[in-house]
Amino acid sequence: MTVDASAQPGFLSRAGLRRVLVTLCVTEITSWGVLYYAFPVLATDIARATGWSPSWITAGFSGGQLVAALAGIPVGRWLDRHGPRWLMTGGSVLAVPAVVAIATAQNLAWFVAAWLLAGVAMGATLYPPAFAALTRWYGPRRVGALTIVTLVAGLASTVFAPLTAALASHLDWRQTYLVLAVVLAVITIPGHVWGLRGHWPDPEPHEHPEHAEHTDPGRIARSRAFVALVLALSLSAFAAFAVVINLVPLLTERGLSPGAAAVALGLGGAGQVLGRLGYTTFTRHTSVRVRTAIILAAVAATTAVLGLLTTAAALVIAAVVAGMARGVFTLLQATAITDRWGAVHYGRLTGLLSAPLTITMSLAPWAGAAIATGLGGYAPTFLVLALIAAAAVVFSLASIPRRSAR
Numbered sequence: 001m002t003v004d005a006s007a008q009p010g011f012l013s014r015a016g017l018r019r020v021l022v023t024l025c026v027t028e029i030t031s032w033g034v035l036y037y038a039f040p041v042l043a044t045d046i047a048r049a050t051g052w053s054p055s056w057i058t059a060g061f062s063g064g065q066l067v068a069a070l071a072g073i074p075v076g077r078w079l080d081r082h083g084p085r086w087l088m089t090g091g092s093v094l095a096v097p098a099v100v101a102i103a104t105a106q107n108l109a110w111f112v113a114a115w116l117l118a119g120v121a122m123g124a125t126l127y128p129p130a131f132a133a134l135t136r137w138y139g140p141r142r143v144g145a146l147t148i149v150t151l152v153a154g155l156a157s158t159v160f161a162p163l164t165a166a167l168a169s170h171l172d173w174r175q176t177y178l179v180l181a182v183v184l185a186v187i188t189i190p191g192h193v194w195g196l197r198g199h200w201p202d203p204e205p206h207e208h209p210e211h212a213e214h215t216d217p218g219r220i221a222r223s224r225a226f227v228a229l230v231l232a233l234s235l236s237a238f239a240a241f242a243v244v245i246n247l248v249p250l251l252t253e254r255g256l257s258p259g260a261a262a263v264a265l266g267l268g269g270a271g272q273v274l275g276r277l278g279y280t281t282f283t284r285h286t287s288v289r290v291r292t293a294i295i296l297a298a299v300a301a302t303t304a305v306l307g308l309l310t311t312a313a314a315l316v317i318a319a320v321v322a323g324m325a326r327g328v329f330t331l332l333q334a335t336a337i338t339d340r341w342g343a344v345h346y347g348r349l350t351g352l353l354s355a356p357l358t359i360t361m362s363l364a365p366w367a368g369a370a371i372a373t374g375l376g377g378y379a380p381t382f383l384v385l386a387l388i389a390a391a392a393v394v395f396s397l398a399s400i401p402r403r404s405a406r
Contacts, residue, residue, distance in 0.1 A: 012137055012198050020137055021145055023195025024130045024169045027092070027188045028153040031125045033160025034094060034180045035118060041164040045173040052108050060112035062362045067119025067360030070125070075123050076132070076351025082202030084133040085192065091124025092188040096181050103177035107341065127153070127187065128354050131334045132347045136201060139343075143280050146334045154273045154327060158266075217345040220401075221352050229399035230356055232392045233333055238360040239389035240326045242368035243303055243382065244268070247319060248371075250378035256312055264319045271323025272330075279331045288339045292396045294334050298325040298390035307382030333357065340401055 012020065039061050046056045078087050098121050101114035127150075134145040167176040220226055249266065251261035282291060302322035309315050337349045371379040 004361075012182040016198050017145075019195055020133065021148060023191050024149050025132065025152040027088070027191045027195070028130055028149055029123075029156045030187045031092070031095070031158060031183060032153055032156035033163070034099065034184045035122050036289060037160045038177070038180055041161050042168060042173045042181060049173060050108075052111070052155055056108055057111070058365075060108075060115040062365075063112060064115035064119035064122060065358055065362035067116050068122040069355040071120050071123025072128050072351040072354045072358070074351070075129060075347075076347035076349070076354075078329075078343060079129055079132040079347030082130050083136070083196075085196040085200075086127050087124050088133075088196060090119045091129075092192055094186070095121035095125060095188070096185045099177055099181040099184060100105060102305070103174045103181065109312040111297065117353070126229045127334070128350050129347075132350060133196065133211055135334075135338055135343050135346050137198070142338065142343075143283055143331075143335060146331060147276055147279050150327070150330050150334070151273055151276050154269070154276065154330075178335060184335060187193070215268075217348050220349060222346065223401060224401050225401040226349075227394045228342070228352075228397075230343060230353055232292070232296060232395035232399055233336065233353065233359045234356045235392035235395065236299050236389050237333075237357045238364050238367070239303055239385040239392070240299050241304065242364035242385050243322060244326070244369040245365035246372065246378055246381065247306070249314055250306065250382060251319075251371070253378050254310060254312070254315060256315070260312070264316045267316065268319040268323030268326075271320040272327030273318075275324030275327030276331055279328055282328075283335070289397065289400050292332060292336075292399065293393050295325065296389065296393045296396050299329060300386050300393060303382055303389055304378040304386035307379050307386060340399070379395055398404075 043054065043057055043061075046052070048056055050190065067162070075087065095118065098114055098118035101117060105114055131146060131150060134149060136144045137330055138145045164176060164180070171179065244265075247265055248258070248261040251264055252258055256264070299322075302318060302325050305318045306315065306322060309318055317322035333353075337343075337346050337353065341349065368385065369380060370385055372378045375381055375384070
């Protein structure tokens with residue numbers, strides 16, 4: 001019996017599905033690299049060249065993250081109705097002048113405003129819209145596609161941090177950002193226009209029949225399970241990203257050299273990629289409740305271990321394992337909505353879920369440093385972060401919607 005292409009997931013042929021997947025792998029690694037990972041490499045050069053306060057420079061970048069979080073809500077509604085092609089293309093088109101505005105900023109207010117504009121572009125180009133595209137088009141095969149994209153995009157820092165540093169060694173920070181803007185334009189705009197074409201199908205309402213009664217996204221968003229999910233993932237994200245930013249200070253406090261601490265941080269990034277490799281198998285052998293609790297518990301446990309260990313080798317190993325927990329956490333977030341309520345309102349509900357997560361991630365670096373100042377060190381700070389992550393596990397147990405009584 002011949003199977004028509006329209007009967008395949010998302011009404012795309014196998015070639016079409018591969019095209020979408022390859023496109024998002026390339027555009028996500030580029031968008032994350034230019035819009036996110038270039039900044040920490042260039043921040044010191046920006047402060048040195050302009051005389052602007054490093055805290056205000058970072059505040060501009062974090063302000064962009066907050067705008068991205070807020071933009072995610074209307075972005076999600078658009079995705080559910082119209083699909084990702086023109087939304088992500090528009091985001092890429094907007095990202096280019098935003099990066100140019102960052103590069104040409106003549107004062108701090110201009111610089112901050114440019115990052116706020118970049119935040120709108122990030123909301124339309126980074127993980128949430130990409131996850132929505134793969135979720136709808138790949139249908140039941142979404143987990144494998146999501147895993148591949150996050151594996152590749154997880155290498156964004158590996159590719160773009162050294163690329164940005166290499167450019168900055170020959171150019172000033174403004175010229176470096178201008179070169180990166182060209183890279184962004186050449187890769188992402190035609191990539192999204194060409195790679196994301198195709199019929200945007202209706203969601204499959206019967207994919208999760210046990211949740212067929214959840215047809216009102218407003219009702220879902222107000223439900224106990226959704227609120228518990230938001231709290232669980234937000235608390236865990238807060239702890240996980242506070243660990244990322246404060247890991248180097250912790251390791252140097254424990255006696256590692258700054259260079260060794262930076263290597264450990266980089267190995268943690270490699271751990272993120274490794275952690276995602278087994279997620280598809282993991283989902284086949286665990287229930288939603290169990291795997292959510294296990295992954296969030298892993299974030300809490302690895303954070304606590306980092307606060308307790310004292311030897312260099314053990315700390316480096318723990319940093320890699322903590323990176324693995326963070327890596328699989330990204331996939332847990334990507335599949336949290338479909339695992340509970342199906343794909344019908346994926347874009348809108350993911351936007352509502354991602355907004356508080358992005359806000360907590362943007363506040364985590366400052367909060368971690370503030371806790372360390374109050375407690376007099378980073379080791380006790382990591383134990384506090386571990387307690388916060390442990391609270392996320394408790395909330396996660398209530399994040400599973402009740403089945404209909406009918």
